[in-house]
Amino acid sequence: MPSPILVALDTTSTPEAVALCERLAGLVGGVKLGLEFFNANGPEGVRAVCETGQPLFLDLKFHDIPNTVAGAMRAVAPLRPAIVNVHASGGLAMMKAAREAAEEAADAAGAPMPMVIAVTVLTSLDDADLAAVGQRNPAAAQAVRLAELAQEAKLDGVVCSPKEILAIRKACGQAFKLIVPGIRPLWSAAGDQKRFSSPASALEDGADYLVIGRPITAAPDPAEAARRIAEEIGGA
Ligand code: C5P
Numbered sequence: 001m002p003s004p005i006l007v008a009l010d011t012t013s014t015p016e017a018v019a020l021c022e023r024l025a026g027l028v029g030g031v032k033l034g035l036e037f038f039n040a041n042g043p044e045g046v047r048a049v050c051e052t053g054q055p056l057f058l059d060l061k062f063h064d065i066p067n068t069v070a071g072a073m074r075a076v077a078p079l080r081p082a083i084v085n086v087h088a089s090g091g092l093a094m095m096k097a098a099r100e101a102a103e104e105a106a107d108a109a110g111a112p113m114p115m116v117i118a119v120t121v122l123t124s125l126d127d128a129d130l131a132a133v134g135q136r137n138p139a140a141a142q143a144v145r146l147a148e149l150a151q152e153a154k155l156d157g158v159v160c161s162p163k164e165i166l167a168i169r170k171a172c173g174q175a176f177k178l179i180v181p182g183i184r185p186l187w188s189a190a191g192d193q194k195r196f197s198s199p200a201s202a203l204e205d206g207a208d209y210l211v212i213g214r215p216i217t218a219a220p221d222p223a224e225a226a227r228r229i230a231e232e233i234g235g236a
Pocket of ligand 1: 008010034122123124159160161181182183191193211212213214215
């Protein structure tokens, strides 16, 4: 099975991102570039990372009116991401528009269809934060509700915290992809992640992909750290 590890390249430096991709060749399933990297380096930086051959999760979390999100999807399709995402709270019509635009644009660019994934509730928000923006559901229930809405929009899955895997898996079934950040191998520092799981326990609960940043990128030897994690999950 290909590696479920997606490495979060949280940097503004293209050379640094490219060097990490090269050091991790064959050791991980792909890399994640987010708003920090994209706003610093744009599509040109993304293309440089893709040239290393690492599959790309383009984590830009689109959230706008359906027409604009569809346009954004069409704009990133030529970068041939393997995974793209939107905020589920943008609503059913927005998610459907994202899905359709991704399909059409991938076709037009002769690119493979990317997985379109939804972000449910940001894990930085707790129940009190949600209440403050007029959202009365507890975060855990809201995450399941948004995952079901994403499934109705025919998206491929959601990003969720390790603590939400079981509930979303139960609600959305086996084929729905769960991408899980907040992962810490037993031997690494937690950093600012408060609610985290080990790679093995997240996979055991039903995660499809693990987003792992600093335990690999900040390790003295990132390749060795990736190898240790692969061993830990039985993939080496
Ligand atoms: O370095 P670390 O492993 O904590 O990086 C995790 C990555 O996953 C970062 O890019 C972070 O923004 C992202 N993420 C997260 N928690 C979420 C959603 C995304 O840590 N709930």
